[in-house]
Amino acid sequence: MWARTPTEGSGLRDHLETPRGLGVLARSPHSGAAGGAPCGDLIRVSVRVQAGHVVEAGFEAQGCAAARGAGSAAVELAEGSPVLEAGLISPEMISAELGGLTSAATHAASLAADALHRAIGLAARDGAVSLPSAPGRTLVAMSGGVDSAAAAQLALDSGEQVLAVTLELWSDPGTDGERSCCSPQAVLGARGLAHQMGIPHFTLDLREEFGAAVVDDFLDGYAWGATPNPCVRCNGLVRFDRMLALASRLGAARLDTGHYARMGHDEHGPLVRAGADPAKDQSYVLARLTGPELERLHFPLGHLDKPRVRELAAAAGLPVARKPESQDLCFLAGTGGPAAFMARHSARRPG
Known part of the structure; x- marks a missing residue:
């Protein structure tokens, strides 16, 4: 610590x-x-x-x-x-x-x-921070929820030198910040939790990148009758690339997240396998990650189910152990759903 x-x-x-x-x-x-x-x-x-x-x-x-x-x-x-x-x-x-x-x-x-x-x-x-690689140093993606907090606690328990990062992403002004994983309120909550755990915290402002790569694509797809999957696109094009770059700058070889997924390998290299709990499996949202990215990732909750994760968090005294989870897309939480969102933001994409 x-x-x-x-x-x-x-x-x-x-x-x-x-x-x-x-x-x-x-x-x-x-x-x-x-x-x-x-x-x-x-x-x-x-x-x-x-x-x-x-x-x-x-x-x-x-x-x-x-x-x-x-x-x-x-x-x-x-x-x-x-x-x-x-x-x-x-x-x-x-x-x-x-x-x-x-x-x-x-x-x-x-x-x-x-x-x-x-x-x-x-x-x-921007690269102004550049620390030498340190054995046992791990960057953990923290959203302020129980899953990422449990991932951080498991890293601490294993003796890692733990650092934390939270992303701030673009969101609708009407978003319920308490239910979104990447809102300004979520950043404050995750940072406060990291500090309570004795973990240095870093914030990455990716609002512009997320808006261009994910929100605009969502608006286009929805307007044309497609069913976009913003989480797959965000993880593949925005989130993991930037977090892994930050990990390198902070001297951390590994990035841990609270996803319910497991790592595997075949003759082509690393791959993502389904989490042990079929009710919580999140392997599909990681489908666009590349082999070199997967080599540096660790999913400590992949073999656990949600009740066990909450038990671990409660045993560690984490205040988010019983925090409810949101099922909404991060930029739609509390906004009235995709149709209302489209009505407010159709002007974002001319034509």
């Missing part, structure tokens, strides 16, 4: 009087923002990553004093840290750096943490 050395916070007043990194790196391509119109507070955090460390960080903030202090605290915690330690920075750590915040101001710490992780995620996606 990873750990950061606790530090004695400087206090909100100190960060307001002497803000760390205010206005620094304002033009950095690796900047993340959180907040905005709904709450009136907006925090933008920028980072420069080199040799596996956050060598410089800066912030800008609008809104209440707590937002300015939280942005400064995020910079204080991140600057000079190894990237893997920065992946552990949580709202609670930012609040502690400020000497504790009132319940009304804790949202500022959440915004600052989210902005920081978005910035680090952009740096990792």
Whole structure:
């Protein structure tokens, strides 16, 4: 398990009087923002990553004093840290750096943490993060649900050095974020769960790629009377390629997921086999993965059924052990179904 050395916070007043990194790196391509119109507070955090460390960080903030202090605290915690330690920075750590915040101001710490992780995620996606390969280091895809959490716990139990990644994908504005695996709410939930488990977390923003490769194809197919399978297309064209690239940049040889599938081999190389539980088998959504991709994948839940996975999660004290699962497509959760979705988004595909 990873750990950061606790530090004695400087206090909100100190960060307001002497803000760390205010206005620094304002033009950095690796900047993340959180907040905005709904709450009136907006925090933008920028980072420069080199040799596996956050060598410089800066912030800008609008809104209440707590937002300015939280942005400064995020910079204080991140600057000079190894990237893997920065992946552990949580709202609670930012609040502690400020000497504790009132319940009304804790949202500022959440915004600052989210902005920081978005910035680090952009740096990792763009190749600014490059760590040497480390034996036993594994990247786990975490959605915030019980299956991916159980996969992460099994990796921890086996002695792996575990890192986590969550994808943020395009979704309908009316999506129920609590039921979607890749919504902004899901990212926050997965990151919080990873931190609770002592796992550094990274966020990959793939909204643009997902919209172009998956959503537009879904709209076209549905309009022409076809039955698209967005999950197969997403896994084959968007999701796994980017996660495996991130694993390489983080020095992890393997990517674990919570899919109910098993690995096999024949004379042509690796292949995906059905999961042991026929009621949960997900091998079909992995049909477009290539041999080189399969060589680096591990499906630790493939031999288990859902009740056993929930038992493992409960035994580990994971708060998602009894979390309900959604049967909706990630970008349709709570939107009223494909017909209503088509009516709202037909203009996305001219003609």
